[in-house]
Amino acid sequence: MDAKIVGWGHTKFGKLEGRTLEDLVLEAGGGALEHAGIDPAEIDGIWLGHFNSGLVPDGFASSLALGIDDRLRFTPATRVENACASGSAAIYAARDAIRSGRVKAALVIGAEKMTAKDTAGVTEALAGASYQMEEAGVSFPQIFARFAQAYYQAHGDRSAALARIAAKNHHNALANPLAQMRKDVGFEFCNTVSDKNPMIAPPLRMTDCSLISDGAAALVMVADDRAGDFANSIAFRAAEQVNDYLPMSRRDLLAFEGPAEAFRRAYASAGVSVDDLSFAEVHDCFTIAELLVYEAMGLVPQGSGARAIDDGLVLRDGKLPVNLSGGLKAKGHPVGATGVSMHVLAAMQLTGQAGEMQLPGAELGCVFNMGGSGVANYCSILEAERAA
Numbered sequence: 524m525d526a527k528i529v530g531w532g533h534t535k536f537g538k539l540e541g542r543t544l545e546d547l548v549l550e551a552g553g554g555a556l557e558h559a560g561i562d563p564a565e566i567d568g569i570w571l572g573h574f575n576s577g578l579v580p581d582g583f584a585s586s587l588a589l590g591i592d593d594r595l596r597f598t599p600a601t602r603v604e605n606a607c608a609s610g611s612a613a614i615y616a617a618r619d620a621i622r623s624g625r626v627k628a629a630l631v632i633g634a635e636k637m638t639a640k641d642t643a644g645v646t647e648a649l650a651g652a653s654y655q656m657e658e659a660g661v662s663f664p665q666i667f668a669r670f671a672q673a674y675y676q677a678h679g680d681r682s683a684a685l686a687r688i689a690a691k692n693h694h695n696a697l698a699n700p701l702a703q704m705r706k707d708v709g710f711e712f713c714n715t716v717s718d719k720n721p722m723i724a725p726p727l728r729m730t731d732c733s734l735i736s737d738g739a740a741a742l743v744m745v746a747d748d749r750a751g752d753f754a755n756s757i758a759f760r761a762a763e764q765v766n767d768y769l770p771m772s773r774r775d776l777l778a779f780e781g782p783a784e785a786f787r788r789a790y791a792s793a794g795v796s797v798d799d800l801s802f803a804e805v806h807d808c809f810t811i812a813e814l815l816v817y818e819a820m821g822l823v824p825q826g827s828g829a830r831a832i833d834d835g836l837v838l839r840d841g842k843l844p845v846n847l848s849g850g851l852k853a854k855g856h857p858v859g860a861t862g863v864s865m866h867v868l869a870a871m872q873l874t875g876q877a878g879e880m881q882l883p884g885a886e887l888g889c890v891f892n893m894g895g896s897g898v899a900n901y902c903s904i905l906e907a908e909r910a911a
Contacts, residue, residue, distance in 0.1 A: 526621040526629070526744040527908070529753035530559020531867040536738035536855030537703040544579050544636040545587045551739035551860075552632045553591045559743035559753060563592040566743075567626040569600035572613035572633035573859040576651040577644075579636050588632055595630075606652035606894030607808060609633065610740070610862025611901035615762060617744055627746045633863030634739035645735050649858070652895045654770040664732055666771070666896050667809040668724035673776040674811065675726060677826065682726055684829035685810035686714035689730040689852055691838060692807060696849025698879035703734050703855035731810040736855030740864040750908070757870045760793035760887070761904040769898055777826075782819040782893060785900035789889075790821075793904040797821045800843055800904075801885040802872060804865040806893040807850040816891060817845075839882070847872070847880050862892035862901060869903075874910035 532554025534547055548571070556563055571585045581587070585600040605612040610633030617629035637645055646662050653659075653666060675681060690710040696702035713730040716722050720729050750756040765788065767781030768774055774781075790796055797820055805820075807813035814828035822843055823831045831837050837845040848854045848868045851861060869888035871877040890903040 524622055524624060525747050525759060526618040527747050527750040528742050528757035528866065528870050529745050529750060529755055530555050530561065530743035531870055532558055532741040533701055533864060533867050534739045535701050536736045536857060538638045539737040542737060544581050544584060544634060545590065547634045547636065547737065547739035548584070548587045548632055549591050551634065551741040552588050552630055555630065555741035555743050556591065561628060561743055563594040565628050566595060566598055566630050567628055568617065568620055569595070569598055569630045569632070570613040570617045571600065571602045572610035572631070572863060573602055574604055574606060574609045574635060575859070576648040578640055578648045588630065605899045607806070607856070607858050608862055608892045608894030608899040608901050609859040610864065611892040611903070612862070612899070614742065614863060614866060615764060615901065618759065618762060621744060621746050627749055629744045630741065631744060631863060632739060632741040633860040635857035635859040636737050637735050637857055638737050642735065657770055657772055662724065664724035664727055664809070667811055668727050669771065670776050670815065670896070671726050671811040674815070677777055681814065681829050683714055684814060684832050685731050686710055687832045688807070688810040688813050689713040691832065692846050692850040692852040695839065695847050696853035699848050699854060700878070702849045702853055703736050704853045727809060727811065733808045733851035733856040734853070736857040738855060738857035738860050738864070740860050740867045742863060742866060755870070755874050755910055756908040757873060757905050758908050759903060760795070760906055761789040761902070763788040763792060763902050765900045767898050767900070769895070771896055774897070779815045779819045779897055781897045781900045782816060782891065785891070785902040786820045789902035789904050795887065795904065797843065799887055800889045801887050802844045802847060802882050803889040803891065804848060804868055805845055805850070805891040806861070807846060807852050808856060808893070810852065812893070813845070813850070820889070820891070844882055847882060865890045865892055866903065866905070869905050873905060873907035876910070
């Protein structure tokens with residue numbers, strides 16, 4: 524027995540003034556139930572991906588989802604946290620419950636309200652996802668600047684490649700009505716340090732960093748013996764989680780070993796290779812992360828990540844389009860929502876429901892969601908069994 528995705532919902536991402544965490548949970552979750560066409564009374568369990576770490580006072584948010592519909596009252600609900608991969612962690616927990624036979628239908632919601640804090644407050648909250656014994660007081664831009672510094676030292680300055688990644692994702696976001704920043708800022712702007720694009724943590728510029736966002740996304744998942752009751756059915760060809768050491772001091776910053784192992788296990792489980800994928804939604808919390816993912820997923824050899832963007836392999840018309848949604852860079856990165864959003868966007872692509880983002884003939888989609896500095900790594904490979 525396995526789980527199938529049969530419905531989804533997604534709020535717009537951005538600075539959503541006047542919208543609370545509860546508002547976002549209700550909108551995305553209600554949208555997913557409506558899209559699936561399922562009676563809320565049939566939901567056996569709810570999983571909420573929510574990082575929080577002091578972003579909002581709501582430290583016990585799982586039962587907020589019961590406000591979607593009175594028929595959800597008394598349904599078991601659980602909050603799941605695994606840093607920026609909290610959304611994928613919630614999906615995998617729900618899938619495990621379905622595979623066990625304990626649950627027949629699950630509602631998964633990922634949500635985050637980040638903009639209630641100022642930038643300093645958000646930076647402090649996110650820093651909770653690092654190893655406090657060694658990395659306390661180090662911001663996540665500084666964390667990923669260490670990756671970039673190590674990479675440049677080993678392979679040369681790749682600032683232009685990172686600027687091309689940023690420009691690509693901003694361009695892709697023009698086709699995504701849910702994206703936070705729908706503005707084609709162009710390569711030259713991304714590649715130039717200026718008042719509007721300052722250096723944040725050398726060598727990372729503002730355009731190398733993902734956005735501070737509010738938003739939510741949701742999925743309805745059912746056991747495969749129930750999938751025939753629904754218009755859409757998305758199957759997991761693979762769903763692999765790999766956790767690496769939390770301290771950066773115990774890891775090779777150039778190897779990105781946790782992500783690479785997650786991809787390796789997912790390919791083996793699905794019986795595919797990177798060459799079989801139609802598209803990928805990957806975790807570009809910083810542009811250096813996307814470049815390292817190109818190597819971790821086997822698209823190009825280690826040390827050659829720049830070639831993936833310079834040669835157009837990851838563009839819309841390239842060998843493997845990456846982040847057609849605009850990615851975290853332009854779509855936005857409401858932390859707990861990100862993993863669920865990636866799965867929703869992949870499902871939309873695979874069922875031909877992605878609108879202007881649609882890639883013709885998409886058959887096999889890859890989702891890679893990462894928590895911390897390559898610590899919690901989730902790789903899903905999805906395919907459509909049926910589309911409405």
